[in-house]
Amino acid sequence: MYIEIDEIKNAPEQTLSLEFDDVIKEIDENNPIQAKITLKLLGNIITATGKIQGQIKSTCVRCLKEFNRKIDIKLNEKYMLGTLYNGMDGEIELKENNFLEELGDKNEIDIEDLIYQSVILNSPNQIVCDINCLGDEMLEKYVKKEISDPRLKVFENIKLEKDN
Ligand SMILES: [Zn+2]
Structure with a gap:
């Protein structure tokens, strides 16, 4: 045009x-x-x-x-x-x-x-x-693993309290 x-x-x-x-x-x-x-x-x-x-x-x-x-x-x-x-x-x-x-x-x-x-x-x-894109799958898995660790600890604590 x-x-x-x-x-x-x-x-x-x-x-x-x-x-x-x-x-x-x-x-x-x-x-x-x-x-x-x-x-x-x-x-x-x-x-x-x-x-x-x-x-x-x-x-x-x-x-x-x-x-x-x-x-x-x-x-x-x-x-x-x-x-x-x-x-x-x-x-x-x-x-x-x-x-x-x-x-x-x-x-x-x-x-x-x-x-x-x-x-x-x-x-x-x-x-x-x-803006939150973490990149390719390899990087994504790595980041997810890092994030999941503290969460698991919280669950562990709950379990322990129940058992007591
Ligand atoms: Zn992307």
């Missing part, structure tokens, strides 16, 4: 809203991504705000199992018409996980690429299926 810069320029208040609901192969081959995006032209900057939602197949770094990870991203990105050298006279503050893309001589915005970049930028470095 491509949006031409002229479409935004010619839209009322130079603001264009769109909805996206499609598979982006680079993110997940099967599960579609839903996005509601508003593109607004302010001077020579186009802001892209909105929401990106979906379930994307991910691999847990601890147990290596595949699972569907829910994503719910607040989109807030910026494009610049032309390049940084002809037009900007100030610095642009960028928050973490945001990007500013120079459009150069491009006359359109690639919506799939916008969504892709936002999903990648907002993905944690270490993806886990559950």
